[in-house]
Amino acid sequence: GAVVSQHPSWVICKSGTSVKIECRSLDFQATTMFWYRQFPKQSLMLMATSNEGSKATYEQGVEKDKFLINHASLTLSTLTVTSAHPEDSSFYICSASLGSGNTIYFGEGSWLTVV
Amino acid sequence: GQQLNQSPQSMFIQEGEDVSMNCTSSSIFNTWLWYKQDPGEGPVLLIALYKAGELTSNGRLTAQFGITRKDSFLNISASIPSDVGIYFCAGHKTGNQFYFGTGTSLTVIP
Numbered sequence: 001g002a003v004v005s006q007h008p009s010w011v012i013c014k015s016g017t018s019v020k021i022e023c024r025s026l027d028f029q030a031t032t033m034f035w036y037r038q039f040p041k042q043s044l045m046l047m048a049t050s051n052e053g054s055k056a057t058y059e060q061g062v063e064k065d066k067f068l069i070n071h072a073s074l075t076l077s078t079l080t081v082t083s084a085h086p087e088d089s090s091f092y093i094c095s096a097s098l099g100s101g102n103t104i105y106f107g108e109g110s111w112l113t114v115v
Numbered sequence: 116g117q118q119l120n121q122s123p124q125s126m127f128i129q130e131g132e133d134v135s136m137n138c139t140s141s142s143i144f145n146t147w148l149w150y151k152q153d154p155g156e157g158p159v160l161l162i163a164l165y166k167a168g169e170l171t172s173n174g175r176l177t178a179q180f181g182i183t184r185k186d187s188f189l190n191i192s193a194s195i196p197s198d199v200g201i202y203f204c205a206g207h208k209t210g211n212q213f214y215f216g217t218g219t220s221l222t223v224i225p
Contacts, residue, residue: 004157006157032211034211034213041220042218043118043203043215043216043217043218044158044203044215046213049211051211057211091155093157093158095157097211101207101210101211102145102146102165102207103146103148103160103163103207104148104160104205104207104213105160106150106157106158106159106160107157108156108157109155109156109157111155
């Protein structure tokens with residue numbers, strides 16, 4: 001299957017700083033990537049849909065100024081958590097759609113801990 | 116976004132037993148996807164279904180795209196300890212709209 005890679009796998013940052021998470025499609029071009037947040041033992045919560053070359057579409061309740069998404073190329077989307085706070089600590093996952101857009105592949109996820 | 120109704124929420128079974136779980140929706144989907152998520156990792160695609168009535172297998176896993184296009188089923192035969200994890204369904208309509216089930220947590224007792 002298609003491979004989607006996230007980096008870093010885990011990151012610890014100080015409160016008030018910003019942290020960037022990368023999502024790459026390694027063997028295909030993805031015009032659309034998705035960013036999710038997942039709390040323990042819960043399902044995926046879609047944060048935003050990222051389209052290459054255009055602004056991301058954020059879900060209701062997600063602060064676009066806090067969670068900056070950039071999709072500058074067909075193989076890379078980045079999520080930057082700005083002015084991070086402990087409540088932003090979570091598991092962040094990206095996915096990318098393949099081909100006709102009816103199948104998505106997930107990255108390995110990134111653990112963010114804000115101290 | 117909208118979530119699909121997935122059941123059961125959790126299952127505790129003996130090794131060797133078969134497992135069944137399903138997802139239902141009040142609306143029609145064009146694609147059904149089944150994923151497995153191990154703790155601390157991203158979901159991995161198990162089976163993709165693109166046609167109503169389609170029955171697809173992947174090893175001991177079998178999934179079906181409901182004929183009404185409003186549901187899908189996943190069966191695991193002869194479960195083994197490494198089947199432990201959370202299983203998610205996902206439905207796709209058009210464009211970028213994907214909807215996820217709430218997950219089924221599977222525990223296999225050796």
